[in-house]
Amino acid sequence: MGAASLRVDSGVKRIEVNDNGDYIAVNISDNSFFKRFDDFVAWLNAKNEEADRIANDSSGDFTERFGAYDALCKEACAELDSLFGSGCCKKVFPDVESPGMELIADFLDQIIPILQGFAAERNQKITSKYSPNRKGARSN
Numbered sequence: 236m237g238a239a240s241l242r243v244d245s246g247v248k249r250i251e252v253n254d255n256g257d258y259i260a261v262n263i264s265d266n267s268f269f270k271r272f273d274d275f276v277a278w279l280n281a282k283n284e285e286a287d288r289i290a291n292d293s294s295g296d297f298t299e300r301f302g303a304y305d306a307l308c309k310e311a312c313a314e315l316d317s318l319f320g321s322g323c324c325k326k327v328f329p330d331v332e333s334p335g336m337e338l339i340a341d342f343l344d345q346i347i348p349i350l351q352g353f354a355a356e357r358n359q360k361i362t363s364k365y366s367p368n369r370k371g372a373r374s375n
Contacts, residue, residue: 244264245262245264246262246263246264246265246357247260247261247262247263247264248260248261248262248263248353249261250346250349252326252327253326253327253329255329257326257329258326259319259320259323259326259327260319260320261319261350261353263353263354263356263357264357268318269350269354271318272318272350275314275315275318276343278314279311279314279339279343282307282310282311283336283340285307286304286307286308286336289303289304289307290304304335304336305333307336308333308334308335308336308339309333311336311339312324312333312334312339315327315339315342327342328342
């Protein structure tokens with residue numbers, strides 16, 4: 236008798252992010268993804284207030300202020316890389332060594348509707364798999 240095998244749909248969705256055909260990946264079956272993304276957006280909103288304060292503070296040295304802003308942007312990119320896979324920011328912002336908050340905000344404006352669509356798709360799949368009318372392994 237041969238070995239049995241199976242493949243589970245892991246829920247990984249790929250999103251093309253530049254003209255070179257590079258993509259980022261989102262695992263919509265990972266229950267923690269949407270929570271981590273929501274936490275990131277909340278964190279970024281709080282940090283944006285900090286970035287505005289840094290940018291509008293005329294009391295400090297420009298180089299010091301810009302360094303603090305740049306560090307904040309790099310931290311945001313590290314968070315994006317954590318969410319969407321290593322190299323996310325390099326793929327999304329090609330030829331930009333250190334993306335600013337305006338580019339990161341543009342990315343979020345574009346990705347949020349995509350993620351909302353993925354979440355709706357996932358919810359529909361869950362509903363269809365576990366509805367009382369489903370005929371499957373547990374039916375007689």
